[in-house]
Amino acid sequence: MRNHRVAFAVSGSLMSIFFLILVNYLTTPGEIWFVHPAFALIQWPIALYFAGTGRIKAYSAASTAVILLYLAYQNVVHSPEYPWMLYAGFAVIWWPILMYAGRFAGTVAMAFAGSFCIILYYGMLNVLLSPQFPWIVFPAYAVLWWPMSIYFARTRQWFAFALCGSLLTSALFIVVNAISSPNDIWAIYPIFAVVWWPLSMYYFVVKKRTV
Numbered sequence: 001m002r003n004h005r006v007a008f009a010v011s012g013s014l015m016s017i018f019f020l021i022l023v024n025y026l027t028t029p030g031e032i033w034f035v036h037p038a039f040a041l042i043q044w045p046i047a048l049y050f051a052g053t054g055r056i057k058a059y060s061a062a063s064t065a066v067i068l069l070y071l072a073y074q075n076v077v078h079s080p081e082y083p084w085m086l087y088a089g090f091a092v093i094w095w096p097i098l099m100y101a102g103r104f105a106g107t108v109a110m111a112f113a114g115s116f117c118i119i120l121y122y123g124m125l126n127v128l129l130s131p132q133f134p135w136i137v138f139p140a141y142a143v144l145w146w147p148m149s150i151y152f153a154r155t156r157q158w159f160a161f162a163l164c165g166s167l168l169t170s171a172l173f174i175v176v177n178a179i180s181s182p183n184d185i186w187a188i189y190p191i192f193a194v195v196w197w198p199l200s201m202y203y204f205v206v207k208k209r210t211v
Contacts, residue, residue: 005052009045016041032077039070060096067092083129090121108154111147118143134179141172162201166194 020034043063050059068089075085094114098105119140126136148168152161170191177187 006045006049009048013041013045035070035073039066042066057096057099060099064092064096086125086129087122090118106150108147108151111150115143115147137172137175137179141168144168159198159201162198166198169194 017034017038020037024032024034043066046062046066047059050056050062068085071085071088071092075083097114098110101110104110119136122139123136126134145165145168148161148164152158152164170187173187173190173194177185
């Protein structure tokens with residue numbers, strides 16, 4: 001029964017894609033738009049073949065390959081002057097990476113390794129493709145919450161989590177202030193609001209336990 005469903009999905013997808021190609025050629029030959037619905041239609045037989053049998057890891061790899069091909073096509077056709085696919089593609093491949101990592105995907109070691117790879121990769125893109133502004137500070141700030149959240153959630157050190165989170169956020173404001181407007185010291189205002197998080201955790205959690 002499963003083989004019949006997969007065969008039906010493959011046949012249906014191919015027929016639909018052929019129909020879209022025909023309509024595209026007859027109505028708007030100067031614009032290739034059938035690729036967009038074809039991308040969605042291809043996911044149908046892939047999902048039935050892999051996910052239908054419980055092969056979720058293989059499904060993530062196959063689906064990611066299709067997504068990367070679609071992004072590469074869009075990049076080459078519509079904006080070949082700038083390789084933006086390098087930004088999106090690296091984010092997409094983390095789906096199969098985490099799937100194949102299995103139980104290791106939820107560990108602190110995986111979080112640290114993944115954060116380091118992401119920061120290093122996008123840092124290199126920042127230096128090579130757009131050195132005018134160090135935008136790496138923003139994804140680095142976001143991705144560092146990954147290992148920090150896992151570690152403190154497992155150790156249940158909520159005050160330490162609030163303290164590290166506020167320090168990381170304050171560091172972001174200070175760096176952005178120094179980069180964007182060094183003559184106007186505005187970082188102190190959001191930092192003042194951020195420090196209330198560890199203060200409240202200290203007095204209402206830590207102090208409460210000692211009373």
